[in-house]
Amino acid sequence: MTDSARDLDLVVFGATGFVGKLLAAYLAEHAPAGVRIALAGRSRARLEDARAALPAAAAGWPLIEADASDPASMAELARGTRVVVTTVGPYARYGMPLVEACAAAGTHYADLTGEVLFVRNAIDRVDDVARGTGARIVHACGYDSIPSDLSAFLLADQARADGAGGLRDVQLVATLRGGFSGGTIDSMRAQIEALKEDPSRRRVVSDPYALSPDRAAEPETRQPRDAGMPERSSDGRWTAAFVMASFNTRIVRRSNALQDWAYGREFSYGEAMGAGSGPRGAVTAAIVTAGLVGAVSAMSFGPTRGLLDRVLPAPGTGPSEEVREKGWFRMDVEATTESGRRYTAVAAGKGDPGYAATAVMLGESALALVLDGDRLPDRAGSLTPATAFGDVLVERLRAAGHTYEVTAV
Structure with missing residues (x-):
């Protein structure tokens, strides 16, 4: 559990932010005694306030002043701990110095990013370094993209165990209840700004294999569209564009490639948002899709973006405790293998998916890095x-x- 060469086992960076506080509270309630945890952020006064609001187990946690914009500060933070978990975004704006510091120090790292451009940049800049130091740099450890990524992993594992061949066609349909935070919206703004600054980055964002470790080895290309018009299945269910599909799908495809395409060389993976059945489902699908397209368009245009900024949540804010407690998520996944066998998977949980449920996912990811090193791949x-x-x-x-859960059909 401990490493005498490091003062700490785990540092929560961004502990004064909205999600950082939720994560710290989860760890205070669920981390085993003896795990050496610290809270880090720019302001000691705010860190003290955040710690005071946590369960009693956190009363003695050290506080670390650290600034994401200062590489020296990030290097010192990484050298002092075995694991860093960070909620400080947008990651394209603030995240790279910490990723580079962890890779250089051999410190394991987990984040919540849903930003394709940031992950691609991090791969290019730190993958070789982290391999050399033994650091595990793990992106997307929240609602985006753990349910998607683990569902595909479990489906492929079950098909392999049954001798059913690789996965061929896999479709995830997401349903959920939850709210939005200012941090999520700020990340969307940051990616739109990056595309406006350098239009060539659109090629990366639009590439279904944008995060592949070997783009030339990927098949050309059976991948479904990330977003499109509402669609109706044969049983009458409607689906709409899913806001996280353009990120989740690329994480899942990277997982396949990193495992030498263990899911299948013909693996085709897509995601959509469930909208219900019948006329009401059709209307819901149209509203959801139009709203998503409209929001992205409005953020891309100066005058309408200014209007949105007045009404959307500000960074550091999020849904109320009541909304978080009433939230839930469910991912239903249908898969067909190369041999024609069919499987279904379900990933589900209670709590607002982007916040309450994400705190569980990120917290358990961090604890796995701290406690389960000898059992991890x-x-x-x-x-x-x-x-x-x-x-x-x-x-x-x-x-x-x-x-x-995975079930053979």
């Missing part, structure tokens, strides 16, 4: 949840009350 470098944690995280999340 023997990999280092820039990883995904499935390739970094595999069955270990599935077991942890099931024990925490989340559902991960």
